[in-house]
Amino acid sequence: MADLPILTLTTFLPLVGAFFILVIRGDAETVARNARAVALWTSLITFIISLFILTNFDPSNPGFQLVEEYAWLPSYKIAYIKGVDGVSIWFVLASTFLTPICVLASWTSVEKRVKEFMIALLVLETMMVGMFTALDFVLFYLFFEGVLLPMFLLIGVWGGPQRVYAAYKFFLYTFIGSVLMLLAILAMYLTTGTMDMRVMLDYQFASDLQKWLWVAFFIAFAVKTPIWPLHTWLPFAHVEAPTAGSVMLAGVMLKMGGYGLIRANVQMLPVGTAWATDFVFVLSVVAIMYASLVALAQTDMKKMIAYSSVAHMGYVTMGIFTMNHQGLDGAMFQMLSHTVVSAALFLCIGVAYNRLHTREMAAYGGLAHNMPRYAVVFMVFMLASVGLPGTSGFVGEFLTMLGAFQVNTWVAFFAATGLVLGAAYMLLLYRMLFFGKLDKPEVKAMPDLSWQEMAYFAPLIAIVLIMGVYPASFKDVYMPTVEKILTDHQASLQAAGLTAPAPVQAASIETVAPAAAVNASEN
């Protein structure tokens, strides 16, 4: 198995499935049935193959593994290079894990143009996996942008009443961010003479250039993450997208932003990162507080979860830019946790929406009486989102706060308000849906979870609890890479003359945070 190009296989297998769905012929019913089956099997097989990435991955090695390299456009030094390291491997698995769940979640809820829907979903999977495994910047950009095409159609064709506006906003926002990144990539190419990201990771760009590049990359990833104030596309896209679209959007696509920030901004542009740390802190804190307050005021369930995503990703950006052990670790964990929790919450909302076809919280109430299983499932994810100890959400928020506290007490203080507000709006949501009297006849008629719904919630619950109780099972895979990122960052800053040489004690909790050292040296 180790000799096979697993990464390429994982990337393009969904495309093969999409092609098979494309050639399905027959009457509408047959086509729909076969399309669902092919999509499910393709995505399941892809997931199984992607598990081999994990088994072949050596967690103690912080570098890139399972590297595949082929010449592609030698006259421009553009190659087909793939590989994973500790930062990217979980996102690959998240993509392949969520796709079969999305197929299942759309089994009955998507009725029109099932064939095209499944094709779009599988193409989306290819793009996401391709993006996380690309080690050539052109390849990275191709997949990064390629995500827009299926997502645009998913929102626009299968979305809600305002889907056209939402699809446009989503597309144009993300596109405008990433074209600037393209220019930055070109500038880096012209500086280093190669598109190989591994070379760029080791290259020391000139300090002035780094700041420009940093801004360009930051805009691209800030739109995607999203970071306040570039988040305004997200509530619309989430609200209008079909359930599977929201799940993919929250589960994986937002992580593209976080992954990009780590890979490009932090790893390639250390001087730019040090230069902009305070700026990102401000944005993150504003995002956490503002998005939480806005979420509190929502009456639409999906919008509330969408804003909670903005707040949770605020912890991620804050954690990344603390540039210390706990912060970066926490940011990674928070991203993984958010992948599962937000995906699950959108699936939960999809359950209610499929039965009553409204997202207004006030239309529900008392569901705990007639849908006990649903109430339990929802509660697990609600508490994980709040950050209850024992669930995945706690670890990430705790570590990012810990990281931020070492760098800047005020940042941690303001970020903490998000925890309180988060609990407030999530509990509000839960109360509106599940408690109170079951007096509405249409709500009374809602059946409890079906076996299909149980089937895709079960693994999500398991992961949330495992991540909460035994986080090391996930952390061990990326920790060596995170430590390498931190030591490399220190080394680059020293090389650039931005910080005094100091012994790096990455694994100790008493470590003076590197970013604090940078601040001190700059002042």
Add this chain to the structure above:
Amino acid sequence: MQTLPDLLPALPEIVLACAGMALLMIGVFRGEGSLRLVSWLAVAALVVVGVLLVQGPAERAVTFSGLFVSDAFGIFAKLLIVTASALSIILSMNYLEREQLARFEYPVLLVFATLGMLAMVSANNLISLYIGLELQSLSLYVVAAFRRDVAKSSEAGLKYFVLGALSSGLLLYGASLVYGFTGTTSFDRLAVMFAGGATPPLGVIVGMVFVAAGLAFKISAVPFHMWTPDVYEGAPTSVTAFFAVAPKVAAMSLFIRVLTEPFGHLLPQWQQVIWFCSLASMIIGALAAIQQTNIKRLMAYSSIGHIGYALVGLAAGSQEGVRGVLIYLAIYLAMNVGTFAIILSMRQQGRMVERISDLAGLSKSHPLMAFAMAMFMFSMAGVPPLAGFFGKFYVFMSAIQAGLYGLAILGVLTSVASCYYYLRIIKVMYFDDLVEPLERPGRAAALVMTGTALFIFPVFYLFAEPLLSGAGAAAAALFHG
């Protein structure tokens, strides 16, 4: 006894000229009803010319006393032109027959226009430049007004003629100024003259700008673009399909040659002009198209925008820039031919329709056609992983290399703005409900749209390297020293 000069470098052109005249004879003797025969023969002649171009020597060769040059750059551009012409002749046959325009002169005129384009690309002298340009333009004036009994078509032809004559006048005036101040019209001698680096006389600069203005008109770069939407809309659709590609490629190639060969050392003088034309074209192309409801007018503004992007590469004034432009033109060709194959298939109840809203719900009635159109639109918008992205990628790369950061940043931003109207077509096809289905596309159109769509993705990805290295060799030929 004086021997004939070695005319072999011009062999493709000579063959095409003879073929054009022979086709004319065939048409005259067979009379009405020979459109298909003449068209297929014209395609065959173009294929032969293409083979001759590929087989011929790639080294730089000069003939007709230095008036005519054949080099790798010319061969690359000519191959694009010949391909575009052949495809548009194939596409137009069905259309002409259905619209009662089936006259054999049509393919013959296109062949002569193509001959003019080949001559333009190979021009090595201001005189031969003008002759090639006029041979092309005269044929195009006639085909623009090909549907004589419809006022709009005649108007398009007349408008094109009057403005075309104006631009030819500008160009000639510029050429005469250059001749007056330097005493030569030969590209080679002009290049040698400016090589020293001394500031050229003002008259030469004014003359060069006039020549550039005349050529900017031909490629419909802003501010010389006003004719484009009207001519695109008024001309018969098959003519528009032809206009959108081959003449643009030819004029752009000529533009590149004129600015990099004779005036190559005057880069500081012309760079700002091209910079402005490029930026203005990108902006007008992006913004003016938003309001359009007619798809032909929309394509006109889209082509203005695309010329703006191609000019980014020229504004860089470097070998990489020229390479970028050539790659851009090759991809532009595929996208436009494919899009026009679809526009030519837009028929409801036996008549042509050309409003964007007529495409409503196309994804339900013709899923594959809608899919191909969506690919062309995404590709024109420059969204990866479609080929259109690579066109923009290379020109912007050259712009950054040349230090034109402002142009690159504004360029990518306008490309986002232009996304809006490309997305609108996809929205109409995919998000809107079916009102009235289009008729089934003809076989030729279906083949062409499938082929070009496959080229955009994924064929381009697998075979990009030959195209890139071909464009690289072509660009290197211009910067031979």
